[in-house]
Every structure is written in C-alpha cells, then in structure tokens.
Amino acid sequence: MYYYNASSKSCELFLSDSCSRRRNAFDKMHECQVTCTGLPCVTVLSPEPDYCDQTMNFFYYNTYLGKCHQNIRCNRLGSNFNSMTDCQQACQLRTTEEGARS
Secondary structure (H helix, E strand, O other), X not given: OEEXXXXXXXXXXXXXXXXXXXXXXXXXXXXXXXXXXXXOOOOOOOOOOOEOOOOOOEEEEEOOOOEEEEEOEOOOOOOOEOOHHHHHXXXXXXXXXXXXXX
C-alpha cells in the first residue's frame, strides 16, 4: 500500500498496515501519483505487453527517458494522451519549466 505524504509532497510506501484503509491509501504507486501529486505524466506499462491493432493510437510520457512515445500496447495504465502534442504539452513542457525553477 502507498500513501501521499504532504510533507515530502510525494507518494510513499506504508511502513505499517495500521493506516492502510484510510482514504489516502492506494494499492499501487501510480494510483497515488496520478491522484495526489497532480502529475498527469506517469509511466506504467505492464510487464506482459498486449499489442494493439493499428487503429488504436495513443501516447504516453516515459518518465525514465523524459519524452513522449506512441503506445503500441493495449494496456492503458498510467496516463495516456490522444496525440503526441497533447503529451508533450502536458509533460515535457511541465518538466522543462520545473527544471528551470530549481
């Protein structure tokens, strides 16, 4: 289970199970990140790919590489965008702006 720590402004693993049924509890890290951090740019690809036909076209932000990519898998975990431009505007520009502020 994961929870959002307001002090560190990040999602963290529960160290004990005593609080695991609160509203601020999530089964998966990406659920916490998408819900609480306001980051629409979360990469979550399942370990076993389920490839789509060519008619499905959506994009995701790869947090490890810092770039948007076309998703050829049918899984839609994490954040997905309808176009490369939407992904870049939401994720790559935000990342660049945040880096300039630090």
